[in-house]
Amino acid sequence: xxxxxxAEQVCKSFGALEVLxxxxxxxxTGEVLVLVGPSGSGKSTFLRCINHLERVDAGRLYVDxxxxxxxxxxxxxxxxxxxxxxRQRRDVGMxxxxxxxxxxxxxxxxxxxxxxxxxxxxxDTAVTQARELxxxxxxxxxxxxxxxxxxxxxxxxVAIARALAMQPKLMLFDEPTSALDPxxxxxxxxxxxxxxxxxxxxxxxxxxxxxxxxVADQIVFMDGGVIVESGAPxxxxxNPKHERTKAFxxxxx
Amino acid sequence: xxxxxxxxxPQTSAASIDAIPLRHPWRWVGAGAILVLAALFVYGAAxxxxxxxxxxxxxxxxxxxxxxxxxxxxLTIYSMAIGLGLGVILAVMRLSPNPVFGAVAWVYLWxxxxxxxxVQLVFWGLFPSIYQNIRLGVPFGPTFxxxxxxxxxxAFVLAFVGLGLNEAAYMAEIIRAGISSVPEGQxxxxxxxxxxxxxxxxxxxxxxxxxxxxxxxxxELISMLKTTSLVTAVPYTLELxxxxxxxxxxxxxxxxxxxxxxxxxxxxxxxxxxxxxxxERYFSRGASRKLxxxxxxxxxxxxxxxxxx
Numbered sequence: 001x002x003x004x005x006x007a008e009q010v011c012k013s014f015g016a017l018e019v020l021x022x023x024x025x026x027x028x029t030g031e032v033l034v035l036v037g038p039s040g041s042g043k044s045t046f047l048r049c050i051n052h053l054e055r056v057d058a059g060r061l062y063v064d065x066x067x068x069x070x071x072x073x074x075x076x077x078x079x080x081x082x083x084x085x086x087r088q089r090r091d092v093g094m095x096x097x098x099x100x101x102x103x104x105x106x107x108x109x110x111x112x113x114x115x116x117x118x119x120x121x122x123x124d125t126a127v128t129q130a131r132e133l134x135x136x137x138x139x140x141x142x143x144x145x146x147x148x149x150x151x152x153x154x155x156x157x158v159a160i161a162r163a164l165a166m167q168p169k170l171m172l173f174d175e176p177t178s179a180l181d182p183x184x185x186x187x188x189x190x191x192x193x194x195x196x197x198x199x200x201x202x203x204x205x206x207x208x209x210x211x212x213x214x215v216a217d218q219i220v221f222m223d224g225g226v227i228v229e230s231g232a233p234x235x236x237x238x239n240p241k242h243e244r245t246k247a248f249x250x251x252x253x
Numbered sequence: 254x255x256x257x258x259x260x261x262x263p264q265t266s267a268a269s270i271d272a273i274p275l276r277h278p279w280r281w282v283g284a285g286a287i288l289v290l291a292a293l294f295v296y297g298a299a300x301x302x303x304x305x306x307x308x309x310x311x312x313x314x315x316x317x318x319x320x321x322x323x324x325x326x327x328l329t330i331y332s333m334a335i336g337l338g339l340g341v342i343l344a345v346m347r348l349s350p351n352p353v354f355g356a357v358a359w360v361y362l363w364x365x366x367x368x369x370x371x372v373q374l375v376f377w378g379l380f381p382s383i384y385q386n387i388r389l390g391v392p393f394g395p396t397f398x399x400x401x402x403x404x405x406x407x408a409f410v411l412a413f414v415g416l417g418l419n420e421a422a423y424m425a426e427i428i429r430a431g432i433s434s435v436p437e438g439q440x441x442x443x444x445x446x447x448x449x450x451x452x453x454x455x456x457x458x459x460x461x462x463x464x465x466x467x468x469x470x471x472x473e474l475i476s477m478l479k480t481t482s483l484v485t486a487v488p489y490t491l492e493l494x495x496x497x498x499x500x501x502x503x504x505x506x507x508x509x510x511x512x513x514x515x516x517x518x519x520x521x522x523x524x525x526x527x528x529x530x531x532x533e534r535y536f537s538r539g540a541s542r543k544l545x546x547x548x549x550x551x552x553x554x555x556x557x558x559x560x561x562x
């Protein structure tokens with residue numbers, strides 16, 4: 001069985017700045033991987049590489065056995081056409097720190113937008129599905145509200161529903177609760193927990209150690225563009241082997 | 254799971270506030286002073302024979318003048334349509350990842366913003382002398398289609414094409430500013446959902462950019478209405494200003510006809526402003542936290558009816 005995500009020596013630089021220095025990891029189908037680490041450690045960049053928002057400079061990155069952003073032909077890599085790259089991204093949902101909902105569309109329209117216009121789902125079907133998703137994230141009463149009329153937690157839940165509407169096989173979460181008021185964090189984490197227990201494969205960048213302990217199958221600690229330590233959450237969190245991990249955990253827990 | 258988003262209204266309600274509103278006496282004084290000055294000016298203008306009010310009234314609804322006003326409006330609309338359409342294309346080209354498109358758009362802007370519109374209009378007027386024939390076909394080969402420009406009276410077409418091509422350069426910059434005002438996260442979210450670059454532009458970026466684009470575009474439209482008076486350079490003489498000037502040259506009364514032209518310009522501008530108001534309202538949806546009347550209704554009904562949402 002192929003892993004949902006497989007990274008082999010993934011490297012990424014912005015100009016002279018090396019952000020990722022050979023990331024190796026695997027996420028099995030149905031697994032939840034939590035990426036932690038200080039800011040600037042490259043965890044968000046790695047997440048963005050997974051759906052090719054950033055291009056990988058060296059190494060190989062596979063999603064569901066398919067090379068991300070390139071095609072291998074005759075022993076050489078060819079860049080994917082924008083169309084093929086877009087097709088790859090359809091199967092990967094992404095949730096952003098600042099929600100990035102479409103402000104000119106209602107909650108319902110935000111969710112049905114991509115199914116209708118990207119996948120070509122019939123409007124009625126897409127709207128019905130969008131209502132179900134809104135219900136799942138506990139916001140069926142807010143279907144006609146615009147994002148500016150929703151609280152941060154509500155916006156993020158709509159954003160999760162929007163990503164789910166494309167029926168992705170993998171969900172990426174880029175610090176989904178970092179921009180929220182503390183009292184709103186719980187409602188977003190609750191939705192994510194339910195998603196995880198429903199069997200969704202997830203890669204989550206977060207500072208919520210409680211969430212990591214409870215939900216993660218695997219926790220990866222990154223620092224300076226490398227993986228310092230990884231393993232089951234209780235091992236890494238209760239018994240960190242590296243000094244840097246210890247120092248980081250003592251600050252966030 | 255149910256959410257109670259609004260606190261339940263308490264059973265006992267406090268007496269509503271009945272305070273004396275703040276008075277603004279100086280506003281009344283200022284308004285009064287301005288009214289007096291305005292009345293004096295109107296009286297002076299009405300009694301001054303130099304304004305030639307009888308002539309003004311005679312020519313205000315003169316058929317030649319109203320036809321000229323219609324021509325002016327047509328020139329404005331056609332040239333703005335070209336300016337807007339081409340402006341969107343140029344702005345998107347400038348921002349596109351394709352360097353060839355970017356360079357073409359840049360050169361276009363450089364030329365059309367870098368030369369006076371009057372000069373451009375004179376050039377378009379001379380266009381039929383430079384290119385007498387337009388032939389469509391294989392170079393040095395057979396011709397499929399031929400257009401003899403010199404044999405046609407195309408001053409009107411040249412006038413609005415000339416204005417439109419010039420306007421496109423300015424519109425492109427306005428639209429580019431609008432597009433740049435949309436946060437990068439919007440592009441990222443669209444990309445992550447599998448939208449193509451063009452679909453992202455069309456469905457996500459441009460509708461949001463409209464909010465920034467419309468006010469300066471309204472400016473451009475009104476400015477265009479008045480710039481049409483320059484098409485006499487083509488020469489096209491049947492628009493409002495040139496037409497009224499031609500009439501006044503015959504009857505030796507420039508002032509009343511100037512006022513006639515000004516009145517028509519003002520009326521058309523006012524109509525355009527109404528249109529702008531509704532456009533702005535449409536594209537500002539979602540921009541404010543304020544609930545629309547419809548949403549407030551729904552919430553009030555929910556509060557009365559179901560108790561909690």
